[in-house]
Amino acid sequence: MREFLIHGSYLVGAALFIFGIKRMSRVRTAMGGNRLAAIGMLLAVVATLVALGSVNYMWIIAGLVVGGAIGG
Secondary structure (H helix, E strand, C coil): HHHHHHHHHHHHHHHHHHHHHHHHHHHHCCCHHHHHHHHHHHHHHHHHHHHCCCCCCCHHHHHHHHHHHCCC
16 A cells, blocks of 8 residues: 555656646746646655655655745
């Protein structure tokens, strides 16, 4: 079941990333496309960290906070 969720997360993350890049082709939809691509990449990174097994969730949260602060 765990592998199914990890592989499913990869699939959903890749789909979001591709749709996000597609939506970045127009100025009107670029912000939403960038958001979709970012969510897809976040999902793939978190799935990779969970697949490794030795995940300290505090590092994930700290990375989200620091990256969000820099991005903001």
